[in-house]
Amino acid sequence: MSVEETPKNSNFIRDIIDADLASGKHSEVVTRFPPEPNGYLHVGHAKSICLNFGLARDYKGRCHLRFDDTNPTKEEQEYIDAIKEDVKWLGFDWGKHEYYASDYFEQLFDWAVLLIKEGKAYVDDQTADEIRINRGTLTEPGKNSPCRNRSVEENLDLFMRMKKGEFKNGERVLRAKIDMAAPNMNMRDPVLYRILHAEHPRTGAKWCIYPMYDYTHGQSDAIEHISHSICTLEFQDHRPLYDWFIENLPVPAKPHQYEFARLNLTYTVMSKRKLLRLVQEKKVSGWNDPRMPTISGMRRRGYPAAALREFCDRIGVAKANSTVEFALLENCVRDDLNRNALRFMAVLRPIKLVITNYPADLVEVFDADNNPEDPNAGTRKVAFTRELYIESEDFMENPPKKYFRLSPGAEVRLKHAYYVTCRDIVKDAAGNVVEVHCEYDPTSRGGASPDGRRVKGTLHWVSASLGRKAEVRLYDHLFNQENPDKVEEGEDFMSRMSPNSLEVLTDSVVEPALADVAVGAPLQFLRMGYFCKDSDSTGDHLVFNRTVSLKDGWAKVQKNQPD
């Protein structure tokens, strides 16, 4: 790279790291991705994963995977397993650096005892309501707890008894003694420990008091010697508290927290709480429903991991709240799939096409390229017969201007095969066209004619007798407006769910070779979009998910035409 060239992924965090490395403040970069295992990861987490692991990769440092498991009432082993699978699938490797905040419970407890001994923490007997009321408001200072000046001995005794399980949930908490009048609410004697008689996925019944996030995160960073602790904007106000613990405890390192704006995407919601509701209220089939913005949903939908990584690179990292258009994500997906998806022909909504001058018993086999973008992808054989299926939208009895597909008298090319001209149509009693009768030009074999005449329309097709039946699932946005949270008084995002987010086609017909493709492998159904075989497929029932449609130039032509 030439010196005057700007690094393409420049962002403020890289600037900070460059400065820290140059000044000698740090000699290596150690980051961490710290999910709470209370739900599945979504594309917003992908941004954080790519940022943290990407920094570690580029600066030859390391990135830890650390589960923030301090609240056993919400966390589950299922989520831990799913998170690990998703990070791996995204293409990142934490090596041996898999940690849990719960690994540090003992140390955190000892440090809490130290704070008590130094008069910097106290046990509070107030109820949750009393604590809330006495915290004050944004414009008024809080009131000191009546327990604030307990003796060290009494605090120690009470805290030990909390640990031993002598009190019920909510009866007491341990609080830091900082400043009830601080303008930053986080500094008004924050709670360090609460009593939770709950089984923890990893520590079982060992503890009945659990540390709060604020008391846990920075110290965990320090224990792991994290150099740059990166989190989202809403934690900016917590940074003074993060620093307070680092300054007041004998921690082995002094990590620093930096904040960036979380990802928002149009036409979807991005909070685990809301996604959990969609799952619990059965609005979707599960966390990995292909319509979900979860990493597992996108994987099942057929989004390549590389496309997600590319997306995260392209959106950048900054501090301004922003909402990225879904179209950018789709562009990344198409860009990857165009290069890598194997092409096949599949007729989603079939209508029969009969070639009246083609022998009834003849089967011709043509070579079809598997990927015109990649000569190394080779070719496959496709069988051509007198009766075929074509896409019903590829025939119009009374076509509008610029429609260059099939219509009475019009000639089109059947991809890889022959030119055919529509000579007749057959309708049912209701007047619907059920068959299109054509004549083919034997000299156009392979898809080009000796006279070089121009045939603009090219249609995909599947042999009626040799094709396989298939179910095809078409997906659209889960929500019908860009920002699902922008609702009237008394409504919430659930009221903006789209009724058209899933369309199931049960009469599709596909090339027989599609029976053998692997679940999840990237496919393009010519002219229709990118697809992948779904895990619901069985030996005799094929199911395909539409990953994303192809860009539709015809739709644009129609849109820009008056009438």
Added chain:
RNA sequence: AGGGGCGUAGCCAAGCGGUAAGGCACCUGCCUUUGGAGCAGGCAUUCGUAGGUUCGAAUCCUCCCGCCCCUGCCA
């Protein structure tokens, strides 16, 4: 005057005192056995607003305006 942040094109986003990168979207052409892909071109006289400093300001200073976050024993 409660505190903390942020305002560069329709959407992201570089830029860090020397005269507005890049991507997506959109628009034009060309090309095409996918109306896909590809190729070429277009798209901010101006950086929330108003002043100031300077030979020179998106970059520095001041005022104002707008938006986001914070009163869990969630993270």
